[in-house]
Amino acid sequence: MKSPLVPMILGVALIIGAVLINANLRGLQEGDVRDIGRLRLELDSTRAALRRATNAADSSRLSVSVADRKQRLEYREFHVPTRQETIDGWWGVTGAGSVLVVVGLGLIALGVVASRRGP
Numbered sequence: 001m002k003s004p005l006v007p008m009i010l011g012v013a014l015i016i017g018a019v020l021i022n023a024n025l026r027g028l029q030e031g032d033v034r035d036i037g038r039l040r041l042e043l044d045s046t047r048a049a050l051r052r053a054t055n056a057a058d059s060s061r062l063s064v065s066v067a068d069r070k071q072r073l074e075y076r077e078f079h080v081p082t083r084q085e086t087i088d089g090w091w092g093v094t095g096a097g098s099v100l101v102v103v104g105l106g107l108i109a110l111g112v113v114a115s116r117r118g119p
Contacts, residue, residue, distance in 0.1 A: 004114035011107030018100035022090050029083050032076050039073040 046069055050062040090097040 004111040006111070007107040007114070008111030011104040011109075011111065014100045014104030014107065018097040018104070022087070022097050025083060025087050025090070029080065029087060032080050032083070036073065036076050036080065039069060039076060043069040043073055 043066065046062060046065050050059065050066055053059040053062055086096070089095040092098060
């Protein structure tokens with residue numbers, strides 16, 4: 001190996017990447033959970049307006065709006081459980097974060113060993 005710095009830099013990058021990816025996943029999850037609450041309120045409000053609609057034009061417009069809001073809510077709700085599973089297992093023994101850290105530490109160790117051998 002020409003330079004022991006290469007595996008060391010890659011190892012540090014993998015460890016930092018594992019932490020940043022986990023933080024990003026947690027941020028996305030928090031945003032989706034917050035949006036789900038907001039979307040449920042909007043859907044309930046639109047459904048209530050649909051029940052109070054007095055003419056066909058309003059009923060038609062609100063029916064489309066209810067369908068659209070329901071679709072957006074279902075899309076958000078679909079991703080939350082699978083992402084939560086990923087987050088829960090991220091730092092587990094076989095989780096992606098743990099694997100990235102172990103590989104990163106291995107690369108750092110490889111770089112340290114290569115630097116001690118000399119040229």
